[in-house]
Each structure stands twice: as structure tokens, then as C-alpha cells.
Amino acid sequence: MTNKSYRKLLATATTTTLVASAFAPVVSADAKEFTDVPDRYTDAVNFLVSKGAKGLTESQFGTEKFIKRVDAAILLANVLDLDTANAPESGFTDVPKRAEGAVNALKAANITNGKTATSFGSESNITRGELALWIQRGYGLVGTAELSFTDVKETYEPAVKMLVANNITKGVSQTQFGIEHPAKRGDYATFLHKATQAKELQEEAFNLSIMHTNDTHGHIEDIAKRATAIEKIRAKKPDSLLLDAGDVFSGTLYFNEFLGQADLKFMNYLEYDAMTFGNHEFDLGASENGHKALADFVKGAEFPFVSANVDFSKDDLFTGLQHSEISKEATDGQIYNGIVKEIDGEKVGIFGLTTEETPDISSTGNVEFSSYIEKATETVQAFKDQGINKIIALTHIGYDDSLEFDNDLELAKQVEGIDVIVGGHTHSTLEEPTVNEDGDEPTIIVQTGEYGKALGTLDVIFDEGGVVTNYGGKLISVADQEADAEVLEMLKPYSDQVDAIKDQSIEVKAVSSLDGARENVRTKETNLGNLITDGMLAKAKTINPDTVVALTNGGGIRESIDEGDITMGEILTVMPFGNSLGIMNLTGKEIKEALEHSVSQAPNANGAFLQMSGLKFTYDSSKPAGERVISAEVNNGTDYATLDEDASYFVATNTFTAKGGDGYDMFKKAYDEGRVSEPGYVDYEMFTEYLQTLETVDPAVEDRIVDINE
Template sequence: MTNRALKRFLATAATTVMVASAIVPAASAATASFKDVSANYKDAVDFLVSKGANGLNATTFGIANDIKRVDAAVLLANVLGLDTKNVKDSGFTDVPLRAKGAVNALKAAGITSGKSSKLFGSDDKITRGEIAIWVQKGFNLTGESKHPFKDVNSRYEEAVRALFSHSITKGINASNFGVTNQVKRGDYAIFLYKAAQLDNGAFKLSIMHTNDTHAHLEMAAKRSTAIKEVRATKPDALLLDAGDVFSGTLFFNKFEGQADLEVMNYMKYDAMTFGNHEFDLGSSSEGHKALSEFVKNADFPFVSANVDFSKDSLFSTTYKGGTIADIDADVDGKIFDGVIKEVNGEKVGIFGLTTEETVTISSPGAVEFTNYIEEARKMVDAFEEKGINKIIAVTHLGFDDNVEFDNDLELATKVDGIDVIVGGHTHTTLTAPVLIKAGKEPTVIVQANEYSKYLGLLDVSFDENGVVSHYKGELIDLASKADDPAVLQILKPYSDEIEALQKESIGVNAVVDLDGERANVRTKETNLGNLITDGMLATAKTINNETVAAFTNGGGIRASIPAGDITLGDVLTTMPFGNTLGIMNLTGAEIKEALEHSVKMAPEQNGAFLQVSGLKFTYDSRKPVGQKVMTIEISDGNGNYVPINESSSYFVATNTFTAKGGDDFDVFKRVYEDGRVSEPGYVDYDMFVDYLKALPEVRPAVEGRITDVSASN
């Protein structure tokens, strides 16, 4: 029997043993005064009393009494340790003041939504089926063991399966769970006690994670503070990065990753995988010299099982492809397929994956990429052959990116044996971990947005066979943290240079004022809007020469640039968000829908108003919403404009904020979710500066790309 097969075969039995050993009855002072608490209930009742529970009176706990929903809510919130004070009001009108905090917290945590939008059902008796859902959601329980109960429908299936897998319940008899039966106070005490005891004897692992920081070092000192706070209570927590440290701010343009690296070394990262932007400099005269220096100077290892550096001589001393670094190996400043870390005496396998799309959206040069699914399966097998059954994939694939290339959801579905995926690339804000149960074992996916706005924290428990039994995750908002003085000191020489750089000329003079005034870019065509979208289109064409048009949201243009010498500070003030390029495959009908949304609130100053290139359209702001756009002409790629064909497809460039549905562009969101968006990742201000430098002179004009016919009548 293989290690993986043995792992699966023993999972349920091992959990049963673990739970049974955790609930050996013990005498207690708390239950001594309750005359109705037998030995079977002593530990459970003691546990609830320690969490603030009271009996029905001084001598009776009420073991055989039904429990109301409101009282069940209070007990569960107490056991889970939920914040019952700083939480949004649930809106329920039937919850007594004593329980409001608990009910609010349960709703905010997604554990219960009440009987209706206004009624919680406080005085209703709660059923075993409802309690099963509360306990499963509250403790984030997973379980795959089949149960024998005939009365469990689809609503309760997942919850009952989880409780049965962990021996929290045996049902009311051999064939019925008792979904509609009312819960007794004694049974509820045992449910909560057993669920809370599941971690006893389990291996607990904490993982801090970052991704897509993109040289946003203005948040680094706050990130360091948060890391230190976590380590104060969880000193063995791992710290992992899922790639794209490179590209995005002047810190990278000037220091090419070395400023970021000095901070990461100080923070003591455990491992990092490569993002596509780590390869952005590959086509430069020095090739991947900056990346090779980044790797060489790191006080941590790099992992990526599907990236082959062997044909690039710059990595000849650092690339250890095809190998897994053992615990005692010299790993700092080297690249492995995976590494083994020891945490509290347990071995944890960590491997990396990088999107194959890097070949088309960056400049990897001689660096080659292989299929992520195949390599992931090899890594799982390799770790399990070494007896390691706790496996983390650190990936730069994207949570839900175009499946034609790769994404984390597909990885979790297609590759069994990965316990945790720490992801990046799509800048997804996963405020809670996502659990995928497509295979024999569950996989937990996390991702922490972008630009070091958050530090992700995942706490996960494994049973003795390496199967995830419990998990809890959060994103720590770094904006609320104080700066770590040590990091500020590390960054000071870098920051001083950046401050001077912001005053530096880009070597281009604007012949005319570039109009980025809020009242204009959000209501009509402007020469700056034309200039920005022309640059976006020019860059997109170098990636996909079939790109014929470009859009950018007026809300992303934040200031004008006066005629004369243009500085980097001017550019960054105008385009401060660091948005990246996306190329959409749209039908003519979808373009029309997008333009209707663009002018929906015209002539109000709406940030969704699109500036355009490669396209001309007219609209009538007096007409009803959805009927404003009159004509649309699009470039044929040869300098001519032709009427748009609603059934034809067109490649259109935009920024990924808009492509993902920002500014309520639902049409673009659908296209993104349909996998019809490529994300080359070029940063907006970099594209703009490069385009300006290529022009013979900067003299953009308003050309009649956008015309409100009502203004001329």
C-alpha cells in the first residue's frame, strides 16, 4: 500500500482514536453541584461552564432540556472566542440585548443567517441539523467519511459528514441522524466539547503569507510589525511569499529588487516562489542579472518545480533543479523544486509553481516552463516517498486566472495530496480561506491581495496522517499597524534616493498642457486620456498584434500634467495606482454594453467614464440608460475606422482593475470570469513613460473619439 493510500485509509480511524482519547471523563468541582450531570456529560459541561455557561439553576444544568437558538448562539460564540463587541449589527429585531453581540458575530462569520433578514428566531428550539451546520462552519471542519443516516438531505450533508468523520456524533440511532429533532442541552454540550477538542493531539501549523508586493515598500515597516506580533504568540509560524516582488514602483526601477530583499531577509522569510514579473528584465542587455543577484543574496530558498533555469548561465551556481532540499541542507540563496522544513518535530514539504503564461507576458529568455499539473503530481509523490504527508504549494498561478494556462482552483481539483496552496498572481483578496474537496483529501487555498496591504495568516491542523482536520485564516490589515523602526532605518537610504528620483525628469517635454482634470476625464474625451490609451494600445500590440482598441477608466487619471518638462513625480501623481495591463477578447455587443455603462451617468463625474483609443463613438446623454450609444466605429488595424459588428470578436486593452469589473463594469467581469482576459502585467505608468519617450513630440489633441450629440444640438 502506498503512503498516500495508507494516509487515506487511516484518516477516519485515526481521528476517531484522537477524539476518544481527548474526552476521558474527569471529576470536577463545576459539575459537582449539578445533580443531573452524569459521568458521560461531566467534561463537556465543565468545558461549557469554563466558557461562561450557566445551569438552569444552582443544582440543575438541564441535560435533558431543549435549547433555544439564542442560547445556542451565545454558547457557540463563547466557545469560538468570537469578537462580540466590534462587529456589524446583524439587523435581527428579535434578539435580546444579552445575546446581540453573539448573534452579530455568528452572522458576520457566516455561521448563520437567521430565519429571515429581520428575524433570527431567538425563541425557537434549535434542531440537530441546524446545530450540525453551526458546528461544522464554526470550527471549519472537513470530513469525507460516509455516514449511514437516511434522514440527511443535501442541505445538511456536508455538515453531518464532517461531524460523523470526527466522531462528534453517532446519530440518534444506527440509521438516523435526527435532523429535525430538537437538541438537548446535554447533547449540545458534547457537540461543542468534542469539536473544540479536535485539535488536541493534532499537528498545528501556522503560515504567514504575502504575494504580489510589487516593490510597494511604503508598507514594509508595517508588515514587519505584524510579522513580529504573530511570532510573539506563534514563534514557529512559517513565512512564505508567492511571487511578484519585482516591478511596480520606483523602488524597483532604481534598485531592481535589492531594497525589497534586504527587508525580506530582515523579516526572515522561509521560502519564496517566482512570479512572472521576476522575469521582466530578461530582455534587457544584462538579462536576468538582477534576478540572479536577488536569488544569490537571499537568506532563504526559492522553490519552483516547473521552472528550469539550467540554460541561463547566470543561475549556474544557484539552480538546483530536480531536487528537494532536506532539513539540514544549505538552502539560502538557491533554487529548488521544493524544500523540507521541520516545525515542532514534524516535517513539512514546500514546493513552488509559476504560471506558464510567463513566456508570453514577461521576458524569461532561456528560462523554460513545464506543465504545472504534471510537476505538482511529481512533487506530491516525491514528498510522500520521503514519508512527508503535510504538503504546501506556493504558487504564482492565480486563484481563478484563465484555466487555459493555469490556476489554483484547477490545481486543487486535479492534484490530490496538496494540503495548502499559498497563491498569488491574480491579486485576489481571500478574506477567508477557500476549501476545495474535489479529491480524496481537502485542500485549503489562501491569497493576500496585493502591494503589501495585508499579511495573510493561516492556522491549519492536521490529523496524524497529514489530512487537514481544521483551518482558520485571516488577512491582517497592515494600514492599522505601527511602523517597525528597524525597517524604516533599513529603508532610509533607499527612500532618500527615491525622493530625489521623483523630482527627476523623464527626458520628455509636453508641448501642450495634458488635461487630466477630474471634471473632464470623467465626462468627455481629453488629450491626456487619448495619450494614455494610445500608449496602452501600443504596448498591447507588442504582445498581441491583433489588439485594435484600448479603454481606461477616467477615475484612474488623477491629475493634469502642465506643458514643459515631465518628471516622474508628475507621472506618478497622475497615475498613482500602479494598475496593470489586461487584454480582453470582447464581442462587438459587449463593447457596446461597456460603452453604455461608460456614459450611463453622463454628464455626471463618474469614474467609470472610459477614455478610448482605436475606437470612436457617439452618444446622446439625453436618452434613457442603456439607449444612449448611437454609433461605434473601431479601428481595422490599418488606420481606418469601420462600423463595429456586434457578433464579431475584438481584442481590447484595458487595466486589470477595469477588466475584473471595477467601477461596476459587469460586462467586463463576466468576460474575466469566462477566461477571456490575458494579463501581461505591464504597469500603467511604465507603459506611459515608454510611450512618451518614443514620440517625436508630445502634442496630443482631442480628435472626436467621444462625442455627445446633445452638446451640439
Template sequence: MKIRSRFNRKFLSVAAAAALLAASIAPAASAANLKGAKPSKSPQPFELTIMHSNDSHAHLENAARKVTAIKQVREHSPNALLLDAGDVFSGTLYFNEYLGLADLEFMNLAGYDAMTFGNHEFDKGTGTLANFVKQADFPFVSANVNFKKDKNLKKHDRNMIAMNPFDGTIYNGIVKVVNGEKVGIFGLTTAETKDISSPGEDVNFTDYIEEAKLAVQAFEEKGINKIIALTHIGYDDGGGDNDLTLAKEVEGIDIIVGGHTHTKLPAPVLDQTGEEPTVIVQANEYSKFLGALDVQFDKKGRVIEHEGKLIDLDQKVDGQFVIQDDPEAAKILAETYKPAVEQKQQTVIGNTTVDLTGGNPAARTGETNLGNLITDGMLAKAKTINPNTVIALQNGGGIRTSVAAGDITLAKVLEVMPFGNSLGIMQLTGAEIKEALEISVKDAPKAFGGFLQVSGLKFTYDSTLPAGQRVQSIEVKEDGVQYVAIDPAKTYGVATNTFTAKGGDGYTVFGKAYSEGRVSEPGFVDWEIFTEYVESQENKTVSPQIEGRIIDLAN
């Protein structure tokens, strides 16, 4: 069956978004319908709106605007669910200070219906996560994670499909009644979590495909034919599990609300494998957007029409935010949480005995000692996840400024790395690495934001030669000690940030590897990796130097 998309107009603002959604949803429902009204006898197709978020990573700067957006969509679309696909934890000082509870207050205020766990929910162990779970005013879903042996979470885990779920409780899946119709929601968390986070030995991850099939079967046995998978496995992640594979291999899932890869899907992706179509959505990262998906089901529970947009929470017109702050949320942020975070920014994380050189043009034209320090830290972190990682690369455009000799504050680190880029580990051949280095130096000696700072390798190039023919030699420190000539046919583990790994700055060679599933995304934000690395040095003191990692033979 070919699925039609009903709406072709753009979401010009949240108010416009809400109006568009309202046009597609029967206005007779009320908020009480979401708690369980009598089944509708209307022969009309069932229409549902799903608001969704993912990978917010403690970015609370626009929490008050997000609450406004949710309220406005709900006002016009009462047949709505609000879901989060995980990774609320880790990423900003709000998490460092409040361990997720600041985020949770806003989630409770907004009225989330369900959340699944991201890998970063386990970063501080299950004790911190259990404290988050028990204070939530909504249930959690994760069908492929078993907590029965974990001392902190086992009392919250029900390991079942719940028709009447309790808040602060973990289920394989839950049933929500929306305008008299039953909607099944189950959760999945990437099995990579055991390798890239800290769930502990007593948390068990099982096969996501098999668990998804069992969840669908359980819903169908209860007569529920509208099924949502709330996942944190990645849209197209190369770590072994992802939404595209899930959609193709598991029949009966109508909608996949995803996270983990921070993918920006401006419009839903439709997979039509099998007898029923599956709509896939994901709302990028860091609370930049609120996803809004409108779907229409026929009486057999098949999606027959759909439309989805990402509502830009930070959109401005004439310098003013289009979406206004919710007064209650703004007051909570300003009075309860923001003061401690601003104070924490002045924390000294270490000391440098030399000026650390970054910014434009320095980090975009040649090797810098700050580029060396950042990539060394990135490589050290990547090795703890995949010991076979031997190279790290950082785009110079992501090193925004320099650091004067003396104390290094968190505020300064955040100034150097303001984008919050996360770690990715690529599997690349030596030939592909050479291709990437040619892109890196294509504009030399002119500045290029994609100029790569490096660790674990060194190379020479001649900026007087034609672009694409400039790199003259490449050596890799395979054993961590000695440099050897790169082997074009050999595959190497290469750490970088996911912006670059996905093809940013014109790195099509990386983008190809990403599309082929050769990039894993353990996460971990750049400024946190840098901070951890500086703090691990003796006396928390660094003195990086220029080491001849990048040499232009024309000079």
C-alpha cells in the first residue's frame, strides 16, 4: 500500500504547527481522553499526534520554550502523546550538577507519557539512574534490557507489557488509551551500552530484533494493532543495531521514534518492507527541535496517512524568539538551577604551562599544540572503548579560540568547544585516510574549517601541488610508540567527532563509511573528554608542544 502524506505546508512557528496538526485531528477529544475514555464508535480513521524528543543531553537553556511548544501543540491536538527516546543524561553542566534531576523536573512539568533509556543514562551507574526513575511522573519502556539482578533498578522493573502502567516504573512496553483507542509502546536500548557506558555486570542486554518481535506479538494478542517502538539504537548506526534494520525485520511496528545517532529527519522516513509500512522519526539533538508527527490509522491499525515536522525551538525573527518562554518553566530554570551552573563554570579543571593555540586561522592552517592536546585526549578516550583505535582527528573549525597559560576553567573549555560534538569511531582503510588528508589540506595555506588536527599519525604535504595530490607521506603510530608507514589496504580505527564522521566539512569519504555502517557512536561530548584528559595528567598540568605531526614541505 502506498502511504500518502496529508500535509504539505511548512511549520512556520509553533502556533502554525499546532494549527496544522489541529486541521488533521478531530477536536472532540479532551485531555481526559488520554487517561482512558470509552472506545470511539466513529467509522472515521483514528488520528494521533506524537510529540518526540531525543538526545537532549541536559541542554536546558531553552527548556521554557520547549514547554511552551508542547502546550501549544497539545492545545490544538489533544490526541497527542509525548515521548522521549533517551540520552537525557550527560553533556552539560546541568547534568554534572544535578545528575538528570533538573531535566526531570521539566519533563514532569511537560507531562511526558513515556521514555526509553539511552546509553548515557548509565554513565553514572544504576544508582544515579534509579534515583531518576523513581522521581519520574511517567513510566519507562525497554524490552531488551533486564534489570532483575541489579540491586538499584530491580525493584522498579516489571518485565511485562502493562495495560495500566505506573509512574516511575520500568516495563517492556505499555498501553496508552488515546481518545478510546489503545496504542502500544515498547522500548529498545542499544546493546552497545555495555561497552560504551557503565551499566554494570548485573544489567543484561538481549537481542533487539527478537525482543521487538515478542513485544509486537504481545500487543497483538491483546488486540492492539497500533504499535510504537521507542528506541535508542540509532537511525543508521553502525554499532550492530539500528532503526532501519528494525523496520525491515520486524513486522507490525507502525512507528519508530528514535534516538542515539542525533539524526535530523526534517520529514519522516517511510519503510514499506512487508505487509505494513513503518514511519521513522528522529529529532536531532540537544533540544534544538520538538518533533511533531501526525499519523492516521485505518480500522486494521495500518498507517494510511502521515506528516511530520521538526519545530525549531530556537527560531528567531528580528532577533526575538518565535516561541516564548513558559513563565513557570522559566522561573524554575532561572531561580532553581541556573545560578549553580553559572558558578560551576568558574571551576578550574587544570593548568597549562604554555599558551594553548587554537582559533582561526591557527587551527585551520596547521598543527597547533591545542589541536594536539584535544586529539590526544580524544584518542585516549576512544581506546577505552575500542582498544584498536590508533588515530584521532579533529576539525580545526571546532577549536574556536586559544587558552592563555595558567588556570583552565570550565567556562574557557566551553568557549573552545561550544558545539558539544560527540565522539565517533570510524573503521577506515589507509587509502581512505589519505583521501581524507587530501581534503584536509586542499585549501592550504588558506584557512579551512575542515583542516584536521591529528593524533596517532603524522603526515607531510606540499601546498604548491594541485589539490588532491598534495599528501606526500603518512605514518601511523600503530603500537602507540613507533611510527610506521600507513598501509593503504589495512583498516584502522579512527576517532573523530560525529559532525566530521557524518561527512561534515565536505568529508565525503567519512560520510560513505558512515552510510556503510563503519562508524560507531559511543557518544561522550568533546569538552567532557578534554576535561577528563586534562584532569588525568600529573598535577592536572599540561604542556603540549608542536611535534611535527603536520608538515607543509612548501615552507
């Protein structure tokens, strides 16, 4: 397409164009000549009559009358053709005999749970908000829209967005949906009629369903619950794709012990369709065996890999594994620029990209990385040359990462023809998909967050030209699922081995106790805080030698370490969150603002209180918050020099804090402006490695943080 002739994806509450009302009236031979049905309701009422609806009298349909929940249940069950005869008993005690089958069927289909465990609320009038939820659950329509309504609470928001996107309703006014308004019989007829039309349109179009994960980082402790979430989706949508956007490697003892093979066992079992490489897949490149673990991972995969901008040709471990082509018959355990999947008779192209920053933040060895924009443009054109116009980019470049390197938002903006971007790298939790409409066609962007906490789901509807006309997506909480018993049994040998490792010494002894007590790390300098940040700074310097300061929030240090042998279990207790390393480019002024925020609640305990390395400062807790810092000095390599508010400094921290966690807005500003690099090394791994380099573990409190009021 050469112009914006496509229909806009993001509808408003007053203007929607996604679903056309091009259906002929559905007229039943039994339709009554009701005298209270104006023209705007005629087709909808005739439709309901064809489904068994009756008027209030021979001449009155009751268009302007409110409809009770019990009558609404009967009509919806009829329209949806639910099995009202065989549904299990609902347990509601207030449902009249004539409606028992309908209510039983609605509950069995998870369309409604009633008002309470025993009350359906049969005689209550159904509200427009309740009706929206019923239609969302009953019809399974795809769609989302921008809303101008001010009365739509979070509970109802996805359902109302779906109704608006599919032109089922425009609300009672431009600013009010009428969530609490009782629904009229005429409105109900219109809702069901238009929802049925929208369903028929969507069933005629090509529907693509995608499940996706990213940045799992060896977290397979909840893999049995992830399996359940996947099984539920496949039960409803068996043709769903299952994709992973990289960084399966590094981050837990599962990876340290099994080097990706434990993760691979479950990915094969769950039948992933494709994966791209994350930067952490290359972490072992500088080890004695180089990328052998990654090569073994690829060879053992029962799915193909997609990677358009990574060249493995100079690493002999990957000889015969990579193919610079678009494959229509991809072989498991092989790497392609892109692959083609046929779904319901339609061809879908999938290609992969990995961040160009990888050589700077991982150990890539002889593996080379090229321009993501250039390779994406070439690959999209290759798909189009084969007549493929439904294209997915499976990326590990970051949702909104620094433009110095690459990110998904810029990819969508610059490369025309990508319909969906399934992303990773920035651990961005996109509760709803993002839509980019800068080009001739829209691009949908999704990402799940991190560590397998959520399974991403996305449904996309395409027109005949391969243009996305509607979509809907959400994240499914893995923790909320029941564990699959078979997968849990498969996990046990791995988890038993990991549990045993937690009790093992890291072969390092602490000369004295390392203070991580909550009341201390959140109020003052401690020897453990010094030790952790010293390790962070040492690691950050191997990536960016100009890094001079390391900071970590006291709230991220959860326990002390006793004198004597240090175990992996103790380290994981100290830092259980698996936070990753980030390197910020800050001004001295921003560092001072951060120090003010750190001590703003002193002497009261505060999780935002910073432990630090390469920096020392004094403050006065008796002064007003924001005016407490007296002096600050930065280690210049040989000595400490006064912090220059006009100068720039590279500062290491964890990505939780770098993204504004614990109220560090000045860090968030730097992150949003692309002044944060995310090499991604996990905190407990960095700390363990650092401890193992020390001859003696006996850190002291060194007056890095001094409150003169004490």
C-alpha cells in the first residue's frame, strides 16, 4: 500500500470504522409486528425473534423497558446456541425453572458467575457494564480501542474497548458508556445483533493467534504452571503459534547447572514454533568451550531459530546450522533468516533480530551482528517477493531501549510491512499491545516482562491485503495457574539437583558477619552494601571502563550473611529478585538529586536508601528533605574529587532502580532518554563471581555515607 487507505486500528468512543454493518436484515417468519420498535431497532429485534425471543405482549416488544438478568441470560444462551440441557447445575437458588438451563450453561461457559455463590440476581436489571462483560466472554471477539468514557473502571475496560472497536456500541454519550445504567431490551437486542455480525465477520477473516515468552533467564521453577496456561490457549485456539524472543540463557542455578538443556527440554515438550537469540545466549563465548552450550542448544531444539542480523559463519561450532534464506520447510535445530508457517491456509512469515549492542554486553567471540534496520528491510522484502504479506518480527532489541543501538518502536517506525513485533530484552511488561501507525500499515508490538512470570497472548485479524484490521492481547499470570502434573514430574530431577546446590559452599569464607539487616541497609552504610556495590562496579568496569560509581537500593538487600562458609542459598536469600545490571550516563546534578532522594526519609528506614561504591557523601538528616546533602565526592581512580554537577558520570545500578523504581525519577528520565545501557548481568551471579576473586572477604564500613546529625 502506498497511502493510508487502511482503516485506523485505534477507534474512539464516537468514531469507529473497524467492523462494517453490511449485513442484510435477519427476518424470522415468526417476527411480530410490534408497534414500539423504531426503525433503528427493527433488524436487531427481528434477529432476536428469530432466536426465540418474544415481546412483552402481542404488540409490544418492550424496546424501552429494562431487561432482567434472567431474561438476558435466556436470550444470550439462545443466541450463542449453548448446551442448556446438559450443563452442570449452577448452584444458584434464585433462578426460575424456565431459565435454569440457560443460567447453568452461561456459568459453565464462564460467561457469568452470578452475584454470589448462591444468587444469580435473576430479578435484577442487567447493567450495560455487565452486558459488556457477558458479550466479551461469550463471543470471544478480538478488538481494542481508545476510550473517551470517564465511567469505565478497570474491570470493564477490556470489554468496553472490544465493543467500541467492533462498532457494537458508542456509549450513552461521548464521555459516558453508562456502566451502571440498566440495559434496555432494545439496546440488548442491538448488542447481540451487532456482536453476532462482528463474530461472523471475524470468522470469515484470517485470525492469527500468538503465544509468546521472552527473557525467561533460566527461570523454569514455574514451568509446570506455564504449561497449563499454554494448554488452555491451545484448547481454544489449536493453531496458535508459540514464540520466544530470546534470553533463555543465564540467570538462575538451573542455567548454571544445565547450561540451557533443562529449559530446552520443556521448550521442546511445549512445542515452541520458533525462537530468536538474546544477547545472553552469547554469555559463554569467552569460556573454555566457547559457544558450545549454545550450539548444543540449537542442535537439540525441536523447533527452528530465526536470526536475520546474526552471522555465525566464522564460528566452527555452528557449521551447517545456519542458512541465509527464508525457509518454507524449516528444519528443527537449524537457524534461518526467516521461516514461513502455514496456518489455516494462510502463509505467515517470521524473522528474527538480536540487539547490535550484544558484542559490547556479552562474549560474542567470532559471531557477528549487523544493522537491524537494514536486515529487517531486506527480510520483509524477501517475504513480499514470495507473496507473503503477514509478517512477524521476533526481536531481542528492546521495546524502548537506547536508540544508540536499536529498539522495537524504531523498527516499527522505519520498516514498512511488519505486522507484529514480538519483543524482548528490556523486560518491558506490556499489559496491552502497543500500536505503531507511523507507516502505511499498523504494527502491533508485544512483550511479556521477564522470568516467565507471564504468558503473552495476542490475536490479530487481517484483511485480504494482509493489513491488520483488529487485534487484542493480554498477559496471563503464570503464578495464577495450576501446575501441570506431568510437567511437574519432569521438573523434579532438575529441581532436586538445584536444591542440593543451594546448600553448597561457593568456596569463599566471610571473616565476619556481612550486615544485611533490614533496619541497617535502609538507614546507613553497611559492610554488605559496600561489598555488593564493589562487585557491581567491578563488573560494570569490564563492560564500560569509564564507570566510576555503583549504587543499589537497600530494599533489594534482604538478609545478612553469617561468618564462615558462604553458600549459594545465602546469596540467593540476600538478593532473591534476580535484578540485572544497568549502566547509566548521569550528570553530577542528577547524582546529587538521587542522593537527596536516598536520604529524604532518614533516619527512618527507606527501601530507596542507596548503598554505594566509588562515591561518598555527607548529609544532615535534621534538615528539610531535598536540602540535606552537604558534600559528595567521586573516586577518580586514585583519589576522591568533589562531585561536579555539570559533568557526566557513568553509574552502575540495577535495572529496577534505573527504570525509576523506589521513586528515582531522575534515573527514569535518563532511562527514557536512552542514557542507560543494559548489559543484563544478574545480581547474584555478579556477586558470587566477585566474592570468588577475593582472597579475604572482610569488608568494612568506610564512611562512604555519613549523617552528621548522628
